Amino acid sequence: MARFNFRLPDIGEGISEAEIVAWHVKVGDRVEEDQQIADMMTDKATVEMESPVSGTVVELAGEVGDQVSIGSTLVVIEIDGEEEAAVEIEEETPGSAVAEPVAVVESVSHPELAAPAPVEAAPAAANNAERSAPKDEAHAAPHVLASPAVRARARDLGIDLAQVKPAEGDRVRHADLDAYLRYASGQGYLAPHASRARADEQVRVIGMRRRIAENMAAAKRHIPHFTYVDEIDVTELERVRADLNAMRGGRPKLTMLPLLIVAICRSLPQFPMLNARYDDEAGVVTRSGRVHLGMATQTDAGLTVPVIRDAQDRNVWQLAAEITRLADAARASRLKPEELGGGTITVTSLGPLGGIATTPVINRPEVAIIGPNKIVERPVFRGDDIVRAKLMNLSISCDHRVVDGWDAASYVQALRKLLETPVLLFAD
Template sequence: MALFKFRLPDIGEGISEAEIVAWHVKVGDRVEEDQSLADMMTDKATVEMESPVAGTVVELAGEVGDQVPIGSTLVVIETEGAESDDAPAQGDAPTAPVVEEQVEAENPGVEEVAPTEAPAPVETPAPAPAASAPVPAPVADKAKVLASPAVRARAKDLGIDLSQVRHEGAHVRHADLDAFLRYGAAQGYHAPHASRARDDEQVKVIGMRRRIAENMAASKRAIPHFTYVDEIDVTALEAMRGDLNANRGDRPKLTLLPFLIVAICRTLPDFPMLNARYDDEAGVVMRSGRVHMGMATQTDAGLMVPVIRDAQDKNVWQLAAEITRLADAARSGKAKSDELSGSTITVTSLGPLGGIATTPVINRPEVAIIGPNKIVERPVFDGDDIRRAKLMNLSISCDHRVVDGWDAASYVQAVRKLLETPVLLFAD
């Protein structure tokens, strides 16, 4: 037998450590070659570690939430046969040189030595009580109330002391409890209700939840946010969307989001300060000539932001397909690292749950994030007439170091013009 030390490989992103977000094995488990050992999270993605050997797990590097340095031992596996070199499970070899180690797990040449028999303990008699100490008299037991287990359980649930219940015969019966309840109700007694309280729960902040917490805190700490909200009449847009979906054929179903992204991309060239990334350390704002649209997506692991590359070159159908593809990849954990980074501006939508208005937090180092809210129907004045309209509030949060309030308001007005006259979205 030999111990195989599986070391955490360099995942290829220039990182120095990774976080344990899930163990798929425990000490004592038998593992086969290529079997999943753990999920490790970097700043961008979660990577599955697989065992290169078969054997029995004898040691794990830490608990879920712990950080493990690249090149350090992640799992120790007891293997059969002669010694063999340890190696990373996947990816490139560790960047730092790794000293190959093999430790003999068994030594059949060592004899077992029986422990020396210890001398029998000497019993020391307990000291006799002092003559002057009084001996307490035994306490007489209270008379026990006789009742069946079912009656006792019911009385306990109702908070009733059986010794207070009058009864005929030797046992307390259910009928006696009923009589006590009727009498008690007349005297102001109320049977207690079962508590709806739940046990407190301690949840460790790890994995994606930890990354979200760190990123949001850094964004609010470093960026002076301000939010502007305006109301948009999307009645005509919703009518157009319904017509396009009714005649879409084999193309994807359109939500409002592709139309909004087209409007955002069409108006950004006139407001380049919004499509930018702010390098705090260098004191430089990089204005992007392309729109790499971040798309905030809720997953079981938490909020992720896949990126639609070159959104400015895509039509509503292409955007709808890309939105679906990226959202599915993020929710299934299959999104690639380059699909989760490099956005220049982000849109965040809660769909029908969008609320009246939102104050979204900027996806640092970007300088703006846009959030559509839910669509509601309300009567509006149209000249001297009143008509039914579909209205939606649009929120934008900006970095006040880079974007002025006038810029944000003017930009939303430009987006509003396109959404309220949707035919312009398809005009060159």
């Protein structure tokens, strides 16, 4: 037998190295062609690496958290088949695409709502499949859908993901691992009693958490933030939303978010300094003529931000459909590279968790981020009467280098007018 050097392909323009965030094999393991072997993270995305050959793993490039240069050996596999064929595969040009990064898993380059720049997947070597040994489907390891964080936790707990039944869809999540721990008593995986003390745990800051830490520090170090919060009466807006949902037919159910996005897009043309990106090294602010709106989405691995392109051209139903599509893709780790990055302003919300007010961190190089908070029902004065009203605080954080406090406050007042008089959202 001969050995095949699986070199890390170029998984993004301008990328010189990638971090190992998860190994799915170890030395001595048998791997099949197309079996997932590792998850690699760059500054822009995380991609799943699959083996282009069948064989036995004899060497790994490093441990989780280590950096691997593009073109250097990631895994050495003792391959099946004739030696001549094996040598021919091994002689691929260093740095060439010997395997295709099959899927963008997740992407966070910002402390709260990162929206990294797109990354191009390297094409697979067209003849790898022909030159490698035949794949034995009967013995191929089942491919279980799960994020790198879930895989790492399962590996630490000694859980075979193939034995875990997802409660929803076909993707294993942390909640599924918790359920497995509670009920798999026959294997000794009982959840600890709530009152028992737990041992201290050291967790390496790697992968997405490392990117979050680095970019949070960079955002706070470079950007002088200020946050403005105002209260908005959304009683009428909630009534309009209920009416629209009653007549929606087969269209997706409206949440507050698509209505808020319509209001954001309608009010931004008067405040172009907010819909912008600031290159502080070049000293240039680019005011965008289009609204590419980043949308926070919670996934098992953390927050990621798909971008709604040209949000200003979409009506409320189109926005609702796009929000649903992008959120589902993010949670399933199936966002395309072009659906990430290039945002001009971001919206972040804690959803049902709500909160009185938030001070969101700006998604650098953007200059503003908007955070709607929980809707609460309270008595308010209307003239001499006391009535029930639905109220929501709205937060906006801005880069004080390019946005003045007066501009931020004026923008929220314009936004408030649209949200408190929702008929204006649908007026030409």
